[in-house]
Structures are given as structure tokens and as C-alpha cells.
Amino acid sequence: MWSAKVFLILACILHSHSVLSIWTCTEDTECSLPQGSVCEAGMCVCPAGNQLVLGGTACAAAAPYLTSTCRDDLQCSNLLTSFQCRREEDETEGQCDCQPGFHYFVGRCWKSADYGEVCERSEECLGALRDPYNMACDEGRCTCAEGYYERQRGECRKxxxxxxxxCILDEDCKFTNGACNPSTFTCVNSASPTTFTPTIKMKTNATSSSGSLSRSHGNACSASSPCPEPFLCSAFGACVCARGYYPNTAGTQCLAELGSPSTEAQCTGFMAVVQDGVCGCPANVYFDENMRDCVKATRRITDSCVTDPMCHTFGAASICGPPDEDNWYIRSCECVPEQAVWDSERNMCRLFAGIGESCQVNSDCLAGTQEITCELNELGQGVCTCPVDTVNIDGLCLTSGLSLGEACQMTQECTETEHTVCEEGRCSCSAGYEERDDMCLPTIGSPCLEDAECVVNNTVCLNAGGTSTCQCSAAFLEYGETCWPRLSHHTQSCNVSLQCTEYLGSGSNCTNATCQCFEDHHFRDDRCWPKTGLFEPCSRSSECYLGELTDRVQCRNSLCQCSFYFPYSEAHHTCAGPDGMVSIPGGSGSSVAVSSIFTIVAALLYVLLH
Structure with missing residues (x-):
């Protein structure tokens, strides 16, 4: 018993030694895996500031910030939740970002909720107008935050x-004679000549002074060798900035992201300002996705632009249009024609109003392709209203009683002809039905009442399980919405392979209008069977195959063997004839008796042994 225990202990020691030998080292050159690892204290590990990626096969620099370069999603884990390494399909490197449906704010990714959508925290509320402060979560729904006004549906401005x-626009100034000074971007009293000097200064470029400080970001650190403030020692042994901050180019300071507490020296992003001790953007200037810079706002629809957010002064339905070939390929803001119309009085892309919503003129209203009118209600307010002879269904003005082929917007309108739906703007037959004589009649598998309703040739109305449907008649097979005749002999011509497989089995197909067996099958007993050679397992004699001599083999004891009338020839691995003769491959019809072969072999052995 003790010897068995000793053997077990020795086995464990040997096993542990073999495992450790994979990771142990004496110098860096011995560390081939993980790729990029170094030898420290006799072990192959990733260098300080690096982490394992690609399933533990390589080392890569930790990516602690939004937009940090990455190769693996795991590198972006400092964003806490719903992070990813976003990269193009053909690229191996990308940038840390939030997953689709999420946005970044104050060091982490949040699930995005637009105006009116369900929320749990105000940080989740962010729409097309990128301002993380313009909405708040109120009673479980995102709505305009305090101090913001709703300019139009779901668009909240400071x-x-x-x-x-x-301010950016005159409309932002909500007091008598309020107007926006385009030079200072502050509200003034248009009736007073007094000028106002703003206390907030907008930066036009990102600058930071590193002074005489030495680089600290990325340097190795440990519990015994901490990082200088404000850097922190990461879990990967390198000095990094805290969440919500990022290093300057020199790596000597930590700068504030938009939304993080900040000093003037830390808030260096484009146009970024410090308000109430927090780095942010001026009123109604939107936040760049990198959460470090602000987006330059345009004040006129004709102003030049580079990106869509620059045009969001005029609403979420405004975009930066294509280059103008006649004007030095300069791009300018424009409204999305399918969503809004330009309102010069309010200086915005006014969203089309739906049925029952307020309007000023008919062009404000949009509900499908119908011309909706702006009618005054009893209070003298304009309301988008459906025309006469139409009804409001799910926000659309629809007619009813449309027949097959008539123009439509929704299926609810196609009621005159049975089994119709609205497809591509026309009332059409629904799936399972075919147009015949201005009617939609059932195809194979669709409900029916009598044979005459079934439009596919050779179909009848059959009742199965209490439901009557159009099916192929008994002498036909259904394939591809067509009924094909069943074959009564394998020599009959075919149209589809189903005709062959139904008669000859699954090992056949239709080739050149003829049923043929697959190459690994053979025809026997009116079926196509898998080719099963001598002494191979079988379940029936039809499976056994021996080329032109197939009729000599049969299935006995679950193996393909020569029948009793055709003895097995070991010399030729085939079944001999009743007289013991076999055909010699490649010969010209000559044969030799099996007994003679054994005699010759015996004679040769005798000569060799004597």
C-alpha cells in the first residue's frame, strides 16, 4: 500500500514540474508565449502596463481610456460595462468604445435612452443632440432637465x-427682449444698448502646459513604488489617470473629460469650459463622442460644416450636406427632407407633425403619402387632420375597401379582396395565395373549401386533421409550389430529383431528365443502394456490390459474402463461377481454375523449401 502512495506522490511531483516548466524561464528569449512576455523572477509574464489578450496568447498595452488603442475587448474593461474594441473587419487594432446602444459618460458606458424612453438614471438619457445634461430621468422616463426647454418633439435646449x-440662438433667451449676441454667445436685452462681458471663455484649441514635469503616465509602479499624483497604479502595474480623466500628450498630467470635476488647467478640450467646477461645453454646444472636445456650433443653415453634430443647432433632423461642386466643394447644413422642413422664422428644421399634432400650415403635416391638412380647432390652434373619407389608423390617414392592385399605405386598407396585403404600395395577394381573375386563390398548403379554389395544376382540396388545404393529388408529388407526376418505373423521364428519390431512394437524383444513382450507390432490385463490398457490414443483399458480378453476392450473417453457388477466390478477391473459374482483370477472356492456382502455388513452395 505504501509503495502505491509513493508512486502517486512521485507522479504528482513530475506532473507539477512539467506544468511549471511551461512558464518558467531564465531569460526573455525563452518566453515565446504569451507573445511579447518577458522573464521576471523565473516566470514568463507580461511587462508592466500590459495585459494578456487574444485568449492569453499575447501581451498588449492596457487600454484604460475611451478611444485607447486596443486589440481585444478585454483591454477596454476599464469602461466597466458594455464596452468593446471597435475596429474594422479587416483591421487587427481598433479603439475602445461602448457597444451599440450605449454611450460613454464620466468614465463608463451607459445604456442610451432617448426622449420619452424608459430609464433608471439620468446618465442613461442621451439622444441625437449630444448633451448629457439636457435630459433627466423623471418618473422612469427621459424628459427635458430643469433649466432646459423643449424646442420641438424630444429636442431639449438650455x-x-x-x-x-x-446661448446660440435668439430663441434660447427666454425673457422679454432676449436675444443672443453672436459675438459672445450670451443672452442680451435687445432693447438695451448695454453690452455684457461673458464670464465664460471658450477655448478654440486644446492646449496644456507640462512645464518641467517628467513623464509619469505608463511608468511601472507597485505598492512599494507608487505613482506621483494625480496618477494611480493600475492592476497591470502602470501609472494611469483615474476614470473620467486622460493623460496629456507629454504624459505629465491628467486632463478632465467632459463631465468630470476639473480646474481650468485640466479642462483643455476644444471649446471646453469649466462651469461649477465641472469641465463641460457652453450652453447648447454639443459634446463630441470622444467626450474631450465640444462640437463647434453653426448659427445659420448656410454655414459650412464638417460633421452632422455641427448642424444640430437646427434640430436633430439637420445634417451636414454633401460637398457643393459649384462652391469649392464646401459642405453646408441642410434638413433631412423625409423628416423636416426648413422654418426660417424659427431658424430650425421643423419636424413634420403627425395626425393630431400642432401645425401652422399644411406642409407641417406628414402621415404617409396622403396630403394631410392643417385645420384650426375650437381654440384656434392648428391641428393636423385627416382628409375627408379617410380615418386615422396608427397615425396614418387611411382609406378602406381597396381592391387587389390598388395603391395603399397599410394592409388595413386592403379589405375589398380577400387574402390581400399591402406590399410596395399596392394591395397584393398574401403569402400562400396567387392572383387569378382579380381574386387571391390558395396555392399548395393554403386553406380551401373545394377543389375549384386550388389554382395549382393537379391539386385538390384535402381534409387532414379537420383542416382542408390544397394538396397535390395522389399521383403527384409537391416540390417548389408545383405538383410533379410520380414515376412508375426508373426509366421514365424526370423533372426534379424528388421524383427519383421517391421511387429509387435517397441515393438518386434527376440528371438530364433521367433518374440516376449517386456514384457511391448502385442500382439493384429497383432501388439505389450504397455500394457495400465483400465482407463489409450489410442489412440486406440489395446493398452488396461487386461490379458486373453483383448478382454473385448476398448478405449473410450481416456481411456481404459470395453466394453458395459462387465460391470466394482469395487470389482475386472476388466470387468465382460454379466451375471455380474467375475472370482475370485486364485479360482477354482467358480464365484459370482456382484449384490449378493452388497447385501451382504449392509446387513453388516445395521447390523453394527443398
Whole structure:
């Protein structure tokens, strides 16, 4: 018993030694895996500031910030939740970002919820107008935050209630004679000549002073060798900035992302300003996706632009249009024609109004392809209203009683002809039905009442399980919405392979209008069977195959063997004839008796042994 225990202990020691030998080393050159690892304290490990990626096969620099270069999703884990390494399909490297449906704010990814959508926290509320402060979560729904006004459906803008408040448009200044000074982007009293000097200064470029400080970001660190402030020692042994901050180019300071507490020196992004101790963007200037810079706002629809967010001064339905070939290929803002119309009085792309919503003129209203009118209600307010002879169904003005082939918007309109749906703007037969004589009649598998309803040739109305459907008649097979005749002999011509497989089995197909067996099958007993050679397992004699001599083999004891009338020839691995003769491959019809072969072999052995 003790010897068995000793053997077990020795086996464990040997096994542990073999495992450790994979990771142990004496110098860096011995560390081939993980790729990029170094030898430290006799072990192959990733260098300081690096982490394992690609399933533990390589080392790569940790990517602690939004937009950090990455190769693996795991590198972006500092974004806490719903992160990814976003890269093009043909690229091996990308940038850390949030997954689709999420947005980044103050060091982590949040699930995005637009105006009116369900939310749990205000950080989740973010729409097309990228301002993480313009909406708040109120009673489980995203709505305009305090101090913001709803300019139009779901578009919340910062309101200026006094002279000196920030603005972009005159409409932002919500007091008597309020107007926006285009030079200072602050609200002024248009009736007063007094000028106002803003207390907030917008930066036009990102600058930071590193002074005489030495680089600290990325340097190795440990519990015994901490990082200088404000850097922190990461789990991968390198100095990094805290969440919500990022290093300057020199690696000597940590700068504030938009939304993070900040000093003037830390808030260096494009046009970024410090308000109430937090780095952010001026009123109604939107946030760049990198959460470091602000997006330059345009004030006129004709202003030049580079990206869509620059045009969001005019609403979410405004975009940066294509280059103008006649104007030095300069791009300018424009409204999305399918969503909005330009309102010069309010200086915005006014969203089309739906049925029952307020309007000023007919062109404000949109509900499908119908011409909707703007009618005054009892209070004298304009309301988008359906025309006469139409009804409001799910926000669309629809007619009813449309027949097959008539123009439509929704299926609810196609009621005159049975079994119709609205497809591509026309009432058409629904799936399982075919147009015949201005009617939609059932095809194979569709419900029916009598044979005459079934439009496919050779179909009848059959009742199965209490339901009557159009099916192929008994002498036909269904394939591809067509009924094909069943074959009564394998020599009959075919149209589809189903005709062959139904008669000859699954090892056949239709080739050149003729049923043929697959190459690994053979024809026997009116079926196609898998070719099963001598002494191979079988379940019936039809499976056994021996080329032109197939009629000499049969299935006995679950093996293909020569029948009793055709003895097995070991010399030729075939079944001999009743007289013991076999055909010699490649011969010209000559044969030799099996007994003679054995005699010759015996004679040769005798000569060799004596």
C-alpha cells in the first residue's frame, strides 16, 4: 500500500514540474508565449502596463481610456460595462468604445435612452443632440432637465433666463427682449444698448502646459513604488489617470473629460469650459463622442460644416450636406427632407407633425403619402387632420375597401379582396395565395373549401386533421409550389430529383431528365443502394456490390459474402463461377481454375523449401 502512495506522490511531483516548466524561464528569449512576455523572477509574464489578450496568447498595452488603442475587448474593461474594441473587419487594432446602444459618460458606458424612453438614471438619457445634461430621468422616463426647454418633439435646449446666460440662438433667451449676441454667445436685452462681458471663455484649441514635469503616465509602479499624483497604479502595474480623466500628450498630467470635476488647467478640450467646477461645453454646444472636445456650433443653415453634430443647432433632423461642386466643394447644413422642413422664422428644421399634432400650415403635416391638412380647432390652434373619407389608423390617414392592385399605405386598407396585403404600395395577394381573375386563390398548403379554389395544376382540396388545404393529388408529388407526376418505373423521364428519390431512394437524383444513382450507390432490385463490398457490414443483399458480378453476392450473417453457388477466390478477391473459374482483370477472356492456382502455388513452395 505504501509503495502505491509513493508512486502517486512521485507522479504528482513530475506532473507539477512539467506544468511549471511551461512558464518558467531564465531569460526573455525563452518566453515565446504569451507573445511579447518577458522573464521576471523565473516566470514568463507580461511587462508592466500590459495585459494578456487574444485568449492569453499575447501581451498588449492596457487600454484604460475611451478611444485607447486596443486589440481585444478585454483591454477596454476599464469602461466597466458594455464596452468593446471597435475596429474594422479587416483591421487587427481598433479603439475602445461602448457597444451599440450605449454611450460613454464620466468614465463608463451607459445604456442610451432617448426622449420619452424608459430609464433608471439620468446618465442613461442621451439622444441625437449630444448633451448629457439636457435630459433627466423623471418618473422612469427621459424628459427635458430643469433649466432646459423643449424646442420641438424630444429636442431639449438650455434656456437663458437672464442677461449673460449662454446661448446660440435668439430663441434660447427666454425673457422679454432676449436675444443672443453672436459675438459672445450670451443672452442680451435687445432693447438695451448695454453690452455684457461673458464670464465664460471658450477655448478654440486644446492646449496644456507640462512645464518641467517628467513623464509619469505608463511608468511601472507597485505598492512599494507608487505613482506621483494625480496618477494611480493600475492592476497591470502602470501609472494611469483615474476614470473620467486622460493623460496629456507629454504624459505629465491628467486632463478632465467632459463631465468630470476639473480646474481650468485640466479642462483643455476644444471649446471646453469649466462651469461649477465641472469641465463641460457652453450652453447648447454639443459634446463630441470622444467626450474631450465640444462640437463647434453653426448659427445659420448656410454655414459650412464638417460633421452632422455641427448642424444640430437646427434640430436633430439637420445634417451636414454633401460637398457643393459649384462652391469649392464646401459642405453646408441642410434638413433631412423625409423628416423636416426648413422654418426660417424659427431658424430650425421643423419636424413634420403627425395626425393630431400642432401645425401652422399644411406642409407641417406628414402621415404617409396622403396630403394631410392643417385645420384650426375650437381654440384656434392648428391641428393636423385627416382628409375627408379617410380615418386615422396608427397615425396614418387611411382609406378602406381597396381592391387587389390598388395603391395603399397599410394592409388595413386592403379589405375589398380577400387574402390581400399591402406590399410596395399596392394591395397584393398574401403569402400562400396567387392572383387569378382579380381574386387571391390558395396555392399548395393554403386553406380551401373545394377543389375549384386550388389554382395549382393537379391539386385538390384535402381534409387532414379537420383542416382542408390544397394538396397535390395522389399521383403527384409537391416540390417548389408545383405538383410533379410520380414515376412508375426508373426509366421514365424526370423533372426534379424528388421524383427519383421517391421511387429509387435517397441515393438518386434527376440528371438530364433521367433518374440516376449517386456514384457511391448502385442500382439493384429497383432501388439505389450504397455500394457495400465483400465482407463489409450489410442489412440486406440489395446493398452488396461487386461490379458486373453483383448478382454473385448476398448478405449473410450481416456481411456481404459470395453466394453458395459462387465460391470466394482469395487470389482475386472476388466470387468465382460454379466451375471455380474467375475472370482475370485486364485479360482477354482467358480464365484459370482456382484449384490449378493452388497447385501451382504449392509446387513453388516445395521447390523453394527443398
Amino acid at each position: 434656456a437663458g433666463y437672464a442677461v449673460g446666460d449662454g
